[in-house]
Amino acid sequence: MSTTAELGTFTVRPLDPVGDAPLLHGWVTHPKAAFWMMQEAKLHDVEREYMAIAASGHHEALLGLLDGEPVFLMERYDPRHVELVGLYEPEPGDVGMHFLVAxxxxxxxxxxxxxxxxxxxxxxxxxxxxxxVVEPDVGNKAVHALNEAVGFVPVREIDKPEKRALLSFCTREQFRKAVAA
Known part of the structure; x- marks a missing residue:
């Protein structure tokens, strides 16, 4: 997937909703994961959430590894069917993304x-x-800065059922330009 001289090699694998749930539970309930909105989740809540994602035809969860060790969670979704339905006009080739660093x-x-x-x-x-396409909480200034660093451009604030979000987009060209800088 990706190698950095300083850190090592990043890879991803499909998330095992039951087997990986204890690890994820510790991540999503950690105070640093407040914007993940699972602070009060129990282990079975995490299992249930990721079993539902695994069963969806429009959403997938991946575990990110650094040199074989789990270090992040990544979700990829089809915004025509998940998360952003009715909140913006999707274009062909749009994909939604969430990520959480351990x-x-x-x-x-x-x-x-x-x-x-x-x-x-x-x-x-x-x-x-x-x-x-991303839709982080408007209050998550740290992720807004990260998104900008890799080429995302904020479009507008939107109201989702669980939060007020900053709808942002990044094309392949914007990403390449941002990481080359």
Missing amino acids: PSDTPVHGFTRAVITAVMEHLFADPDVRRV
Whole structure:
């Protein structure tokens, strides 16, 4: 998937909703994952959420690894059917994305940016993907800065049932230009 000289090699694999649930439970309930909106989730809630995603024909969850060790969660979805239905006019080649970096007691400078770059490289490896769509909480300033760093352009605020979100897009060309800079 993606290799960085400083960090190692990022890869992804399909998420096992039951087998990976204990790991994910620790990530999604961590205080740093407040915008993931699963702070009060129990283990069975995490299993149920990711079993539903696995059963969906329009949403998938992937576990991101760094040199074989789990370090992030990535979700890819079809915005015509999931998350953004009726909130914007999808274009051919649009794909929605969420990502969550595992909490760490020893943060590494640039790690989260390397993760989002790897996520975007994975998405754009699919030749059918023309544009990545995200809808983070308007209050999540850290992710807005990360999104901008990889080429996302905010379009407008939208009201989702669970949050007020900043709808943003990134084309393949915008991504390439941003990471080349």
